[in-house]
Amino acid sequence: MEYRELGRSGLKISVIGLGTWQWGSREWGWNKLYTEKDVLAAFQKALEVGINFVDTAEVYGFGKSEEILGRAMREHREEIVVGTKVWPWNLSYGRVQRAADRSRRRLGVDTIDLYQIHWPNRFISIRSTMKAMKKLIDDGKIRCVGVSNFNLKQMKGAKEALEPIELVSNQVKYSMLDRGVEKEILPFASEYAIRIIAYSPLAQGLLTAKYAAGMQPSSFVQRMNPRFSQRNLLRLKETYELLKKIGNAHEKTTTQVALNWLIAKENIIAIPGAKRPGDVAENAGAAGWRMTNEEMDSIERVTRQINFDKISGLTNLVRELIPR
Numbered sequence: 001m002e003y004r005e006l007g008r009s010g011l012k013i014s015v016i017g018l019g020t021w022q023w024g025s026r027e028w029g030w031n032k033l034y035t036e037k038d039v040l041a042a043f044q045k046a047l048e049v050g051i052n053f054v055d056t057a058e059v060y061g062f063g064k065s066e067e068i069l070g071r072a073m074r075e076h077r078e079e080i081v082v083g084t085k086v087w088p089w090n091l092s093y094g095r096v097q098r099a100a101d102r103s104r105r106r107l108g109v110d111t112i113d114l115y116q117i118h119w120p121n122r123f124i125s126i127r128s129t130m131k132a133m134k135k136l137i138d139d140g141k142i143r144c145v146g147v148s149n150f151n152l153k154q155m156k157g158a159k160e161a162l163e164p165i166e167l168v169s170n171q172v173k174y175s176m177l178d179r180g181v182e183k184e185i186l187p188f189a190s191e192y193a194i195r196i197i198a199y200s201p202l203a204q205g206l207l208t209a210k211y212a213a214g215m216q217p218s219s220f221v222q223r224m225n226p227r228f229s230q231r232n233l234l235r236l237k238e239t240y241e242l243l244k245k246i247g248n249a250h251e252k253t254t255t256q257v258a259l260n261w262l263i264a265k266e267n268i269i270a271i272p273g274a275k276r277p278g279d280v281a282e283n284a285g286a287a288g289w290r291m292t293n294e295e296m297d298s299i300e301r302v303t304r305q306i307n308f309d310k311i312s313g314l315t316n317l318v319r320e321l322i323p324r
Contacts, residue, residue, distance in 0.1 A: 001050030002287045004269060006081070007168025008193050009144045011113060013081050015263045016283050017053035017271035018046045019199060024064025027220045034275040036068055043072040045277035047079060049284035055171070055197070055271045057085035057118055058103050066106035074108060082107060083114035083197075085148055085171075088121035096132035100141055116146040116171055120154045130161035137165060144168045146197070152184040159192065167194055174198035174268070175207060176239075176261055176303045177227075190267045198262050201270040203227070206236070207258040209244070231309045242302050246295050252285060259286030261299055 003012040022028040023039050046054070054073075056065045066084060073080050084107065090099040104112060115136065117129065136142040146169035147158050159167045170189060172181045174196065181196070189196050202208055204222055211233055222228050243254040252260070255272075262270045263286060274280045291299075 001284060002263070003052075004195065004266075006114065006144060006195055007166055009166075009168050011081055011144065013053035013269060014051045014287075015269055016051060016259060016287050017055055017197070017269055018043070018051050018280065019271040019273040020054060020056045020065045020069055021060050021199075022273050022275050023056070023068045024061025026061075028275075029219045030061065030064075033219065038276045039068060039274075040072050041277045042274045042280045043069075045280040046274075046284075047076060049281060051280065051284060052079060053081045053083065053269065053271070055083045055085075055114075055199075056107075057087070057116075058090075058099060058106075059085075059087045059118065063102075063106055066103055070106055070108035077109060081113045082109065083116060083146070084112055085116040085118035088117070088119045088124075091117065091121045091124045091129045093128045093132045096129055097136060097141075100136050104141060111140055112142045114144045114146050114169065115142040116148050116169065117150075117158070119149045120147075126154075126157050127161045130158065133162065134165060146171060146195075148172070148197075148199075152188055155185065155188065155194070159194070167192075169195040169197050171197040171199055171271075173200050174262065175201050175203045176258060176299060177203045177206065177306065186265075186267065194267075196268050198268055198270045201262050201272050202255060202258055207239075207243070207254065209240070209254040211236075211240075227308055229309065235306060235308060239302050239306065242298060246291060246299075249295075250289060250291070252289070253282060255282050256286040257291070259283060260289065260291060261296070263287065264290055264296065 002015045004015055006013050024030055054069060056069050058066060084103050086096055086099045090096060100115060133145045145162055145167060147155060148171035150158060150170055155170055174181050186196060204225055206227055243257045247253050247257045259270050259272060262268050272283045274283060
């Protein structure tokens with residue numbers, strides 16, 4: 001496993017982390033497609049392969065994800081850098097502090113390593129929120145502050161409001177199919193040592209081989225994603241073929257190629273979700289090797305040409321929402 005510093009905090013985190021949105025979340029199929037036994041085994045596998053960064057949020061499973069992670073970490077606290085997120089309705093000065101206390105209780109920790117604002121809230125002053133964050137740091141309840149889903153202007157505002165404490169991260173949607181952060185956010189983050197934490201690095205599983213093989217999405221989250229329509233999956237055919245070709249050249253899977261493409265960028269940490277030990281082992285295999293420049297260029301060329309069909313995606317949504 002490879003490790004990178006979280007901002008300038010001194011904390012070293014694995015370039016492949018463990019995302020836990022699925023833990024306890026019915027929309028992903030909790031207790032139907034997988035259980036707590038599965039995710040606890042996934043956590044143990046993460047420790048075995050050197051993954052030390054685990055990300056959750058108070059809203060995931062309405063707190064269940066934090067509770068499950070707390071049970072998993074009980075005997076392993078010193079081995080884990082844990083990040084969680086506060087929901088935007090809890091960003092006022094007092095509510096931030098109470099939310100942090102609830103998360104600490106669910107996680108079973110005295111100190112949260114990385115406390116992140118899950119989404120910005122334009123109705124609450126970022127200065128008020130960051131004042132609360134400073135108090136939490138002073139009280140030893142959190143170690144570092146990050147944001148999530150912040151655009152450039154919002155990230156600049158958060159950074160300034162938190163000074164003299166440094167903002168260490170911005171967690172954003174980023175994969176070879178989601179490139180919106182590259183123009184402004186990535187350069188600014190690199191300049192100020194703000195680590196970019198890429199969520200949905202596999203585009204909710206779209207970049208894995210299972211859908212290239214014609215598998216249908218099983219979770220509500222994926223079925224509601226317009227990109228999983230049959231027509232859109234066909235539009236990814238060239239991408240799937242290229243990722244498989246590159247993977248074969250390095251004895252890696254499509255998943256590992258997609259994740260490696262991200263972590264080849266120096267300021268990026270990827271946090272793919274994982275429900276089972278096999279998911280974790282495969283994700284970890286994205287670290288420790290690099291593609292050639294020619295392979296990276298070919299991915300750029302092919303993925304830039306993808307144009308998803310919105311009509312067929314809309315049809316998928318209608319089918320999901322209308323009762324049968």
